[in-house]
Amino acid sequence: MSKLSVALGIDIGGTNTVFGFVDKDGTCVAESSIPTNSSESAEKLFERLFPKVDAVYQTIAKNYYLVGIGIGAPNANYYTGKVELPPNLNWQIVDVLQIVKKYYDIPSAITNDANAAALGEMKFGAAKGLKDFIVVTLGTGLGSGVVAGGNLVYGHDGFGGELGHIIVKEEGRVCGCGRKGCLETYASATGIRRTVFELLCNSIDASKLRNVPFNDVTSKMIYEVAVDGDKIALAAFAFTGEILGKALANAMAFTSPEAIILFGGLASAGDVLFKPTQKAMEDNMLNIFKNKVKLIPSALHNGNTAVLGAAALIWNELEQVPTNETAVENWDVM
Amino acid sequence: MSKLSVALGIDIGGTNTVFGFVDKDGTCVAESSIPTNSSESAEKLFERLFPKVDAVYQTIAKNYYLVGIGIGAPNANYYTGKVELPPNLNWQIVDVLQIVKKYYDIPSAITNDANAAALGEMKFGAAKGLKDFIVVTLGTGLGSGVVAGGNLVYGHDGFGGELGHIIVKEEGRVCGCGRKGCLETYASATGIRRTVFELLCNSIDASKLRNVPFNDVTSKMIYEVAVDGDKIALAAFAFTGEILGKALANAMAFTSPEAIILFGGLASAGDVLFKPTQKAMEDNMLNIFKNKVKLIPSALHNGNTAVLGAAALIWNELEQVPTNETAVENWDVM
Numbered sequence: 158m159s160k161l162s163v164a165l166g167i168d169i170g171g172t173n174t175v176f177g178f179v180d181k182d183g184t185c186v187a188e189s190s191i192p193t194n195s196s197e198s199a200e201k202l203f204e205r206l207f208p209k210v211d212a213v214y215q216t217i218a219k220n221y222y223l224v225g226i227g228i229g230a231p232n233a234n235y236y237t238g239k240v241e242l243p244p245n246l247n248w249q250i251v252d253v254l255q256i257v258k259k260y261y262d263i264p265s266a267i268t269n270d271a272n273a274a275a276l277g278e279m280k281f282g283a284a285k286g287l288k289d290f291i292v293v294t295l296g297t298g299l300g301s302g303v304v305a306g307g308n309l310v311y312g313h314d315g316f317g318g319e320l321g322h323i324i325v326k327e328e329g330r331v332c333g334c335g336r337k338g339c340l341e342t343y344a345s346a347t348g349i350r351r352t353v354f355e356l357l358c359n360s361i362d363a364s365k366l367r368n369v370p371f372n373d374v375t376s377k378m379i380y381e382v383a384v385d386g387d388k389i390a391l392a393a394f395a396f397t398g399e400i401l402g403k404a405l406a407n408a409m410a411f412t413s414p415e416a417i418i419l420f421g422g423l424a425s426a427g428d429v430l431f432k433p434t435q436k437a438m439e440d441n442m443l444n445i446f447k448n449k450v451k452l453i454p455s456a457l458h459n460g461n462t463a464v465l466g467a468a469a470l471i472w473n474e475l476e477q478v479p480t481n482e483t484a485v486e487n488w489d490v491m
Numbered sequence: 492m493s494k495l496s497v498a499l500g501i502d503i504g505g506t507n508t509v510f511g512f513v514d515k516d517g518t519c520v521a522e523s524s525i526p527t528n529s530s531e532s533a534e535k536l537f538e539r540l541f542p543k544v545d546a547v548y549q550t551i552a553k554n555y556y557l558v559g560i561g562i563g564a565p566n567a568n569y570y571t572g573k574v575e576l577p578p579n580l581n582w583q584i585v586d587v588l589q590i591v592k593k594y595y596d597i598p599s600a601i602t603n604d605a606n607a608a609a610l611g612e613m614k615f616g617a618a619k620g621l622k623d624f625i626v627v628t629l630g631t632g633l634g635s636g637v638v639a640g641g642n643l644v645y646g647h648d649g650f651g652g653e654l655g656h657i658i659v660k661e662e663g664r665v666c667g668c669g670r671k672g673c674l675e676t677y678a679s680a681t682g683i684r685r686t687v688f689e690l691l692c693n694s695i696d697a698s699k700l701r702n703v704p705f706n707d708v709t710s711k712m713i714y715e716v717a718v719d720g721d722k723i724a725l726a727a728f729a730f731t732g733e734i735l736g737k738a739l740a741n742a743m744a745f746t747s748p749e750a751i752i753l754f755g756g757l758a759s760a761g762d763v764l765f766k767p768t769q770k771a772m773e774d775n776m777l778n779i780f781k782n783k784v785k786l787i788p789s790a791l792h793n794g795n796t797a798v799l800g801a802a803a804l805i806w807n808e809l810e811q812v813p814t815n816e817t818a819v820e821n822w823d824v825m
Contacts, residue, residue: 289647303745305644305651312747313623314783317639319744322777324737334777403658410653411637411745413646443656443668445575449648 162224163217164475165210166468168270168461169230171195171245171297174202175461176210178217179468183281183457187217188464199240199251207260225264226257227471229273229463234315238267244298244333266470270294270463272309272318274420274455275302276473277466283418283456290416291408292455293320293401295423298333299341299348305412321345325404344401346376346423352393353379364389380426394429401430402437409446420455420462427454496558497551498809499544500802502604502795503564505529505579505631508536509795510544512551513802517615517791521551522798533574533585541594559598560591561805563607563797568649572601578632578667600804604628604797606643606652608754608789609636610807611800617752617790624750625742626789627654627735629757632667633675633682639746643807655679659738678735680710680757686727687713698723714760728763735764736771743780754789754796761788 163178163186170193177188191209193202214223230253231243238254240246257265268276275292278284284292288307294300299321303310310317321341322334329338330351342348353366353374365382366374366389383390405417417438423430435452442450457465497512497520504527511522525543527536548557564587565577572588574580591599602610609626612618618626622641628634633655637644644651655675656668663672664685676682687700687708699716700708700723717724739751751772757764769786776784791799 287647289651305639305646306642308640308642310639310644310746312639313621313749314747314779316779317623317745317747319747319777319779321744323741323744324775336775336777407657408745410655410657411651411742412644413648413651413653415647441658441670443653443670445648445650445653 160220160222163221164224164468164471165214165226166464166466166471167206167210167226167228168273168463168467169193169202169228169240169246170270170463171231174206175464176206176213177461177464177468178214178221178223179465179472180221181472183277183465183469185461185464185468186221187213188461189213193246195246197247199246199248199253200256203256203260223263225266225471225475226261227273227467227469227474228253228257228265228267229270229467229470230267231270233267233269235266235268235272235311236315240267264471264474266474268309268311268470269300270466271300272302272311273463273466273470274300274457275304275309275318275466276469277457277462278418278420278455279304280469280472281457281465283453284416287415289412290414290418291320291405291412292418292420293405294421295345295419296421297346299345303412304414310412320404320408323404323407325400340400340404344397344404349376349379349393349397349423350374352396353389356389356392356396360389360392362388366390376423376426380429383426383429391429394426395433398430398433398435399437402434402439403441405434405438405452406441406443406446409442409450413446414450416451416453418453418455420457424454494554494556497555498558498802498805499548499560500798500800500805501540501544501560501562502607502797502801503527503536503562503580504604504797505565508540509798510540510547511795511798511802512548512555512557513799513806514555515806517611517799517803519795519798519802520555521547522795523547527580529580531581533580533582533587534590537590537594557597559600559805559809560595561607561801561803561808562587562591562599562601563604563801563804564601565604567601567603569600569602569606569645570649574601598805598808600808602643602645602804603634604800605634606636606645607797607800607804608634608791609638609643609652609800610803611791611796612752612754612789613638614803614806615791615799617787618750621749623746624748624752625654625739625746626752626754627739627758628755629679629753630755631680633679637746644746654738654742657738657741659734674734674738678731678738683710683713683727683731683757684708686730687723690723690726690730694723694726696722696726700724710757710760714763717760717763725763728760729767732764732767732769733771736768736773737775739768739772739786740775740777740780743776743784747780748784750785750787752787752789754791758788
């Protein structure tokens with residue numbers, strides 16, 4: 158039986174580092190994870206990670222070739238191969254691709270998690286066949302991957318697609334970046350939590366959320382009480398959607414996308430978020446864009462979405478290369 | 492003597508339609524113009540234009556081959572070849588490339604004037620060698636051409652790069668597009684005129700501009716009294732630069748450009764505009780972009796800038812085609 162090729166996708170998160178072997182069609186044939194341990198160095202992480210990766214690969218090596226390694230990580234730079242001052246890791250500036258090369262001599266690439274998500278949607282998900290679209294990841298922060306003319310917009314330095322840091326309110330909420338009023342201080346899991354507490358202050362409506370401390374309120378909790386009719390939670394989603402929709406209406410003016418795809422934890426809230434976002438988007442966009450831009454949820458479902466995105470990065474790189482030539486059948490973990 | 496190739500660049504403006512024959516290096520070897528006559532149809536315009544074009548071509552035909560026609564026009568769509576509801580022309584929706592084909596069977600392409608300007612800067616001007624930059628044209632309105640990874644961002648429908656219609660002030664100035672607070676209502680020749688009149692109202696400073704009716708104030712006049720120390724005019728440039736700089740700081744978050752190039756009438760104001768724009772840009776950009784993005788004036792000087800841009804469009808198209816194969820030595824004007 159001839160072997161099939163797979164790409165290794167690795168997603169480095171603040172809590173867990175997840176990896177999986179993903180075939181050309183976006184099926185994850187094996188996956189696992191280790192705790193990231195954010196206080197240790199990148200070298201130590203990979204020292205723990207790769208033996209585990211190898212062990213999982215051994216379970217599928219009879220049927221699969223490994224053709225490359227794609228990595229998604231916060232503040233990762235596609236051009237330099239480095240991760241620079243990641244917000245949730247004690248890494249400073251680390252040349253990740255150089256570390257990877259010590260272990261595996263196969264094609265490898267790295268980019269930030271939102272760009273990986275955009276490539277994942279383009280190869281396997283909601284953006285299949287689209288050449289102009291934006292993926293917005295609504296997690297702890299707001300990330301984005303902008304695709305124009307079929308190419309991911311990396312920018313001249315690898316830092317394209319930072320829509321989370323568009324300033325949407327002058328003198329608005331303090332942002333972790335040191336400025337005020339950035340989109341992600343409103344439209345993200347932490348942003349909607351801040352909105353809930355603003356509403357708890359300004360309104361006198363009863364709410365289950367009045368019994369929970371700030372640090373314990375999650376976007377999932379806000380969603381659950383919202384679908385139960387909690388007025389504060391519903392108002393928080395409406396406000397989040399309005400700010401997000403207006404920002405997306407402005408975003409269209411840059412790249413005129415065919416679709417905007419919402420991805421990540423907060424995006425799974427569905428209608429309570431999508432409806433106000435869509436309305437604000439349509440109400441605020443330039444006439445020529447009206448009724449042309451789809452707002453759709455992520456369609457990455459066959460495994461961990463971040464792993465699929467990271468694997469898509471390497472599939473994208475290898476697109477023109479016959480996979481057998483770059484296949485590595487036997488590999489050693491140092 | 493062997494002939495050299497030239498592209499015909501045509502810029503259709505509200506007042507004049509200018510054309511020129513531009514060689515590969517961006518030198519305009521012959522140019523001329525006709526009045527546009529905005530009330531007549533597109534067909535009539537080209538009926539008047541092409542005999543004139545042909546007459547000018549005859550003066551250089553001994554030494555030059557014509558390899559293609561590039562056209563810059565307001566609201567022109569690169570994908571469809573059409574001009575759609577141009578603001579200053581009585582055209583409705585016109586298939587311009589189809590009209591051109593009736594006269595000349597050579598490669599032709601059309602795009603809006605700002606995109607043409609961006610291609611002109613990339614081939615012949617301030618963006619030579621750059622792959623990620625934004626050209627902002629400050630004329631009656633504000634246009635823009637966004638280049639990412641070496642490619643002009645047309646968007647899925649040909650309407651990418653409409654930065655003039657980013658909303659920068661909620662409930663701000665009424666815009667011709669039917670919305671409020673668009674960037675071009677502040678940062679453009681008409682925008683700075685509006686600002687002057689807002690300042691004449693709010694301030695009690697003396698100003699030469701207090702003696703001129705609204706409809707007679709031009710950006711050139713504002714510039715001239717500004718360099719003469721007129722407080723109102725200087726404040727108007729400072730305010731324009733602040734709004735523009737903040738918008739450009741946000742624009743960076745999309746495509747992380749290496750440079751932003753200011754083009755057009757208002758941009759020739761130099762320091763009185765560039766200094767406040769640069770300051771607001773640096774003050775408001777995300778840390779990772781600081782001190783990396785150049786703000787520079789257009790460097791298209793060897794002829795009419797819009798004609799160079801239009802010609803660059805066709806040079807860009809023909810880049811991979813050996814020019815002799817597509818050259819047309821003898822052509823007929825119908």
